[in-house]
Amino acid sequence: MRALLVDRSAPAGLRLGNAPDPTPEPHQALVRVAATSFNYGEVGHLLQEADEGTVLGWDAAGVVERAAADGSGPAAGTPVVTLAPDGAWAELRAVDTDLIGTVPGGADLGAISTVPVAGASALRALHRLGPLLGRRVLITGATGGVGRYAVQLARQGGAYVVATTGDPGARGDALRALGAHEVVGTPAAVTEPVHGVLDMVGGKQLVEAYEMLAGGGTLVAVGHAAGEPEHFPHGTLYGDDGRHDRSIASFHLLGCTALAPDLTWLAGRIAAGELDPGISWRGSWQQAAEAADALLGRRLHGKAVLDLD
Ligand SMILES: NC(=O)c1ccc[n+]([C@@H]2O[C@H](COP(=O)([O-])OP(=O)(O)OC[C@H]3O[C@@H](n4cnc5c(N)ncnc54)[C@H](OP(=O)(O)O)[C@@H]3O)[C@@H](O)[C@H]2O)c1
Structure with a gap:
């Protein structure tokens, strides 16, 4: 072959x-x-x-x-x-x-x-956040393969979606067309706490995104596109500022089980024109x-x- x-x-x-x-x-x-x-x-x-x-x-x-x-x-x-x-x-x-x-x-x-890596990663990582209806979700690296699926699926799940891209001026309209309510250049520019984060960038953006989590919120560390380490300022993880019980979850798609139904469902949504x-x-x-x-x-x-x- x-x-x-x-x-x-x-x-x-x-x-x-x-x-x-x-x-x-x-x-x-x-x-x-x-x-x-x-x-x-x-x-x-x-x-x-x-x-x-x-x-x-x-x-x-x-x-x-x-x-x-x-x-x-x-x-x-x-x-x-x-x-x-x-x-x-x-x-x-x-x-x-x-x-x-x-x-x-x-x-x-x-x-x-x-569908497989980009769509299934977005879907499984969003599932890790729990119900999205009425909740604020931040998606970093939103213009990428995983990010575009994540923006659409989070919006369809009822979330208020905030997306990051390195160039909101050039790429913001495309993200809004996919369903983002707000597009910002960095998680530090987010104005209100979020219930969940899907982070595709890592490094400084992961640390900034964690700072935006509300109490009880979860950050799913999906990707590391920046190739940078994460340095949390001393005290960030104390949880004594009224926002306790925040979590960081690691994620690896190939470690997930029973993916066939997700692949079938995502393929059907694309075929029906309901996912870009x-x-x-x-x-x-x-x-x-x-x-x-x-x-x-x-x-x-x-x-x-x-x-x-
Ligand atoms: N854990 C898993 O199982 C799993 C599954 C799938 C993907 N991943 C990882 O998730 C990440 C995203 O995957 P992908 O396929 O969506 O990649 P991608 O298509 O390259 O998208 C990544 C996005 O991040 C932004 N970006 C790229 N380099 C950056 C940098 N140096 N600093 C800040 N932002 C940067 C870019 O957006 P702008 O240029 O618009 O800012 C880009 O569109 C990768 O690290 C990938 O390895 C992990």
């Missing part, structure tokens, strides 16, 4: 070449991939660390080529959305059936390929280096979708 292989001598460290077809385990379906989407974590981190020749990739949408031998999961011919620790950047991938969502017939599989997949770059997987460079250079706000043509 053809696949994007790690090759540090190639642009962005990726080369379209050939790899052996995967051999599914009994609980895995074999999926023919139509489209994949890039995530910051795999392009920014995994690609730098992986062995030469590896086939990476978390997100892929396609059609089941061969159902799982143990009888679990969708039948051959079913359009699906899939998540796994690797193997998405290839024509065929073997995926555990509990990480496969089904997709309505006729849906754009490129749009659906944005946030595609800001789309092209052939032969142009993978262009998409990876834009993502790492902070020039790509939203999802990059690669069609396997």
